[in-house]
Amino acid sequence: MAVELDVFVGNTTIMDEEVYQLWLDGYTVNDAVKVRMEGGVLDECEASADVLLSDTMDQYRTFQMCERLLHSPAKLANQCSNDFPLLCLSLFRYYAFDDAFVREVLGKKLSKGTKKDLDDISAKTGVTLKSCRRQFDNFKRVFKVVEELKGPLVENIRQHFLLSDKLARDYAAIVFFTNNRFETGKRKLQYLTFQDFAFCAGQLINNWTVGAVDNMVEDMDVDLDKEFLQELKELKILITDKDLLDQHKSLVCTALRGKTKAFNEMEANFKNLSRGLVNIAAKLTNTKDVRDFFIDLVEKFIEPCRSDRWTAADMKLYLTHYTNSAHILDTFKHQVVWDRYMGVIKSCIFKMYHD
C-alpha cells in the first residue's frame, strides 16, 4: 500500500523558499522533511508528516524540472509560463555561490580532476557535496558559454544567464581567473577573500585585457593584452638605469617627507620595493609569471610593507607619489604604459593590503 503517484500543478507555481534553499544546499528529501518539522511548519498548519513529505517531494520535483530551464536561462524569458518572475528569483539563488567554496576552486582548471576533489573541498568548507557540485557546474557552464562569445564579458554573462550585475561581475572574475589560471591557493594568499580577488579581476579586465583597447575581439576580456605585456618590459629602465632610480627615489622622498611616520622605512626600502614592482611588470610576458602575479605582489611588496608596519594610508600615499613622480622623470618615456600598469597595481594593492 503506497502512494504511487502524487502531483500538484498550479497555474502559477507555488514555491516554498525554505524548501528551495534546502534543495540548493543539497539536503535529501528526508533530511529536508526533518529540518522542516523541526522548524515547526506542522504546528502552524495542522498538517501531518505525510503531508509534509508529499509537499517536499513535490517541491523537489518542481525544482528539478526548473533546473533544466535554469541551465539555459535565456530560454526562460520566452517560456509560455506564468512563472517568469518566480523563475528569475530562483535563478539568482541557483547561481549564488559560497565564498568559501569559490575560494577553493578559484583559478583552478574546471576539469574532471577538480570535480573529483570536490568531496575534499566539501569536507573542508562545510558546504554539502551536492551544493559544491551545483556551484562547480554553474562555474563550468558559464565558462563554456562565454568562452566563445564576442563582446564584454560581464555583459555576456548578464545576457545569457539573466544574472544580477554583481553576480555577473563575480562570475566574470571567476571566468577570468580560471582562464588565466591565477594561483590563489598558496598559504600566503589565504588571507585574501574572494571579493578581494573579484575586485582585482575587475581591474585587470578593465585595464589590461585586449578588450580595454578593442571591444569586438573574441576573448577580449579574458586574455591579457600581449602587446601591453611586451611594452611592460620597457619599464625595466626604472630600475636598471641607476640615475633614474636615484632620481625617482629622491622625488618620492621629497614628496613624502614629514607626511608619514613610516618615512624612514619607506626611504630605506624604496629601491627594493621599486625593483619588486617593476620586475613583476617585466616578467608578465611569461604565462607562468602571470599565474604567480598575486603571490608576487604579496611577496615582493605587501609583505615587506606589512613587516614595516605601514598603515593603509601610508600605502596609499606612497603608491600615489611613487606613480606620479615617474611622470616628472625627464628621461622616462613610457608614461602611458606606466599609468596603465600602476593604475591597476595601485588599486589591487589597496584592496589586498589588509590582515
Place this chain on the structure above:
Amino acid sequence: MPGKLKAKIVAGRHLPVMDRASDLTDAFVEVKFGNTTFKTDVCHKSLNPQWNSEWFKFEVDDEDLQDEPLQITVLDHDTYSANDAIGKVYIDIDPLLCTEAASVISGWFPIYDTIHGIRGEINVLVKVELFNDLNRFRQSSCGVKFFCTTSIPRCYRAAMVHGFVEELVVNEDPEYQWIDRIRTPRASNEARQRLISLMSGELQRKIGLKVLEMGGNAVVGYLQCFDLEGESGLVVRAIGTACTLDKVSSGSAPNTNTHVHPNTAPASNACNSPSKDGKESPLAHGCRSTHNSPVHSVCSSQRLSQNFSVSVPTLIFTGMGSGGSAGKEAGPLKTLLRQHTQTALEQREFPFFTLTSFPPGFLVHVGGVVSARSVKLLDRIHNPDEPETRDAWWEEIRQEIKSHAKALGCHAVVGYSESTSICEEVCILSASGTAAILNPRYMREGCLDIGSTDHRFEDPSPPSCGFCHIPYDELNMPFPAQLTYCYHCRRQKVPDVLFTTIDLPSEAAVTGKGCLIQARLCRLKKKAQGEVNATAISNLLPFMEYELHTQLMNKLKLRNMNALFGLHIQISVGENMLLGLASATGVYLTALPAPGGIQIAGKTPGDLSNEHHILTIQKRINDTIAKNKELYQINPPELTEEGLGSPIPEPRQRSRLFRSHSESSDELSELDLSHGKKDAFVLEIDDTDAVEDIHSLLTDAPPPTGFYSCNTEIMPGIYNWTSGIQMFTSVRVFRLSNANLTNQGLNKIFTDLCENLLKSFYFKLRSMIPCCLCHLNFTVAVPEEELIQVAVTAVAMTFDKDQAQEKPAEKPINKGSSENEEQLQFPLELCADVSSANTQPSSKVSGTVSLLTPAAKLCQNQLVMIHLPGVPESTNVSSRAASVDYGSFADRCSTWLELLRLKAHTIRRGSVKTSRRTQSLAHSVSSLERCSPLPEGRSRSLRSSRSFGGSSVTVVKMTPLSFLPGIRIIKYLGIINMFFIRETTSLREEGGVSGFLHSFIAEVFAMVRAHVAALGGNAVVSYSMKECVLMENPNKNQAQCLINVSGDAVICVRETDQEPTASMTNIGQTCCSANDGAT
C-alpha cells in the same frame, strides 16, 4: 467555396538540436488543412529560424472549417534520410468562424511532440475569410457560439432558452486498429489526437446545426466527453443548452429577462413512459439496471425500471424519516402552475438544462436530485456513421430521468450532466440532474416577441426561499418526507432536507457558511466476464447509491446543515471493485427547518457496557455538531413555534402517508416512526459495520482555520472575494497491497486518500489564508486492478475576512473586491515606503512570511508590473490583452529585471533559518516595487492589489469558475477544447510517473495559455480537465497519458477599468503588428 483560410508561418524559437554534429537544426514547416499541404523553405542551421512565409491559402467548405483543425508540423530537413518530425501544433479555427469572437489567431504556440513534450515554439498567423452562404440545406453551423460556462455568460443576456441539445459521434480508436502494430507510437498517438480533434469539430458542427434548427445562436453549458471504449471504439459525445443570447451593451448589468421558448419542432414521442423494450438494441446484452433515487430525504424511494429484476430487500429506509403534514390551500396554485408549463415543456423530448445557475426568477421550485444509471456491455461499433446503439442507450437513460422528474412533480431537469465509467467491456452510463419547475410565465407559448414581455413576473413566493418550496403535491408525495411551512415566508411547504445538483441560487437566504461534504465508498466485487460481471455490478449499484446517500445525510446532519448543492455522484468501475464518490456543498438554508441531531440507538437495549459505549459515541456526536455549528457560523434565527404548522404529524395524517407510500414501495416499514425525539435522525448500531460507519463519520477533519472548501462555484456565505486566485490540478494514485482487503479496509484507505489530498491542498496553499477552495472537482478511477486514482481540479480564492459575514445587497461577488482594493491602497503604500526607508521588512509583509514566503503571490503581481510599462495608458485593455505575446513581453520587462537583479543580490546568501531569509526576500520585492519604473498612477494601483496575491490581470489566468473575482469579462473568444497524448519510453529518466505526469500537466497548462493568448485573450474561465487517463508500466520504463481539457477563452479587464473604446476587432491586428515589430 464559402471560406478561405489563410495561414502564415513567421518564425520559430528554441527548437531542439536535431543534428548532433552541428548542434543545430534545419527546420521547415508543413501546413496542412484537409487534404491540402503547403511547405515553407528550409531554414538552415538555426534553432531560431525565421521563415516569414507567404500566406498559405486554403479554399474550403465551411463544413470542413468547422471539423478540421489546422495542422502545423515542424520538421528537420535531412538530405539523405527521411525528415525527422520535431513536433506539431493543432489549431482549432472555430473561434475565427464567429463574427463576434476572435478575428485573427496570432502568437507563439508550443510545438508539441507526443514523445518528447514541448520542443520549442512557433509563431503563426491564421485568418479566415467567410463568404455568406444562405444555402438552406447547408451542413455547417458557423457562427453558433459555444460556452463551457454553465450559466448565462457574463456579458450576454439570454433572450430565450431553447433547451437540451445532444449529439454523439463514434469511430474506431486508432490505437486498436491493425495498423497500430506496425506503426510507431508517435504515429499512433498523432492519429488519435487528430481523430479526436476531427470528431470534436464534427460534433460541435452537428450540435450547432441543431441549435440553428431550434432558432438559437449559442450553446451554454457545453459538456463534451470521450468514452475510450478500447476495442469497441471511441465515442465523443456532448450535451448542452441551446440559447439565444444577446450581447449586453457595456456597463449595464446583464438583464435577466429570460424566456424559455418551447421547442417548435413537433415532439414525436411525448409519451411519459418510454417503451423500453422497443428501444432495446440487440447489441446491448440485455443486462441493464437503471434506478433512481430522488435524493430528497433519507427516504429515497428506490425506483427500479421494470425490466430489471433486482429485489432490494434492504432498502427499508422509510423508517428513518417521520411523517409529513397536510397542506392547506397551496395545492390549486401548484396545479395551475403545472398546467401552464406542462404544455410548453412536455412537447419537448427532453426538458433538460445543463445550466447550474440561472437568471433570477427562472427557477421556481426544486424537487430533488434525479439520477439514473445503466450497465452496458460494449460491443464493437460496426458502423461509425450510424451510432444508433449508443444513442439508444442514452435515450433510455434520459427517458428514465424524465419520468423520475415527473414523479417528483417537476416538468424540467436542471443542472443536468452525463458521464460514463468503463472497465474492459463493461460500461456504466450515468445521468443526473435536479428536478425543477421553471417559471411558467417565461414559457408562454409563442413568446418570440421579446419586447412585449418586459413586465416582471409577479412571483407568489419570495426569491430567497421560493425555490425550496415543494413542487409536488403533499397528499401524493413520491416518497415520504417531513414537510413544514417555510421558515422564511411561512406560506408554503418545504421539505426537511434538499439535495440538488445546481449551484446555490444567488438570491437564496443562507445561514452561516457552507462546506464540502463528501461520501466515499468502496465495494469489492468478484472478477468476472461479460454478462455475469455486468449483473454483479448492477446488483451492487443500488446498495452503493443508498449508502452514499446515507453517508451524505449523516455528514450533513453532523454539520448541522439542511441542504446540498452541486451534488455529484461518481461511480467508477474497476476489475475487482467499485468506487463511489459523492461530493456536494452543504449549506443551511434559512427557509428549511433546522436539522435534528443524530441519535444513536443500540440493537440490544439493556446491555450495560453497550449502553455506555453508545452514550460516549452520542456525546462525541453532539459535541461535533456543536463545534460545527460554531465553525460554520450557523445561528439560525429563533422562530416562534405558533407561526408554523406543527411538524409532528398527527396520527391521522400519518396513516395517510403510509397509504400513499405503500404505492411506490412494496415493503412497508415496520419501524417506529416517532422515535422519541421529533426530528432526530437515528443511527442504529447493530453490528460492526455500523460502528465503523460512525467512526468514519467522525474522522472527517474540518479544514484548518482560515480555509473553506466547496464544490460549487462560490462558497455560500462568503461574498467579498479578493483577487488572489490559484488554479491547480492534483493527481494521486494509490496502490493497494494485494492482501485480502475487506470492504471496510478499502473504505478507510479511500477515505484517507481523499482526506489527505485535501490536507495537502490546505498545506500547500497556506500562504493564501484566508481563502476558499472553490469548485473542488474530484474524479476517481480504477485504472488497474490494484490502483485507485483521484484527480482534483480546483481554484483557491482569497477573500477579505473582516467582511465575510456581510452580504452586499446585489451583485455581491463583483463588488467587494474592488472596494477592498481602494481601501487598502493607502496603508500599503505607506508600508512600502517605510520598509525601504528603514531597510526593515514592513510589518505587513513580515506578518505573512512566518509560514512561508508568499513568493508566488508576490511574483504573480510582479508579472503585472512587467507587463505594463510598454503599454500606453489610453489603450490599456486592448493592448494588454494583445500584448500577451511572450516575446515582446520579455523584451519589455528587461528594465524590471534589472531592478530585480539588483535587489535579489542582497538575498542570495541565505541561511537555513526561514524567517530571516523570507523577510529579506519580501523586503527586496517590496522595495523593488517602490523603484519600479512605472507611471505613477499605474504603479499605485498595482501596489495596492499586491497583498492580495495576484492582482487583476496576469498573463493568462485560469479558473474552473465562470468568473474571476474583481475582474470583468468583456469578451468571449470561443471554446478551448484540447486533447493531448503523451507517451514516454524513459519513465525513470523523466522522474518516474510523478515526474512524467507533473511535466505533462504543466505542458498542457502552457499550451492552453498559449492558445488563449494567440486568440487575444488573457484568461480561461470554466476550465476543466475532463479526462486524465494514465497508463504505466514501470517495468518496461513506459507510460502513456491522455488529457482532455476545456474552457472558455476570454478577454477581461479589472473591474475598475473602463471598457476599451478601441474596436475589439482590431486587437488581432495590433497584436500581430506588435509581434512583427518585436521579432
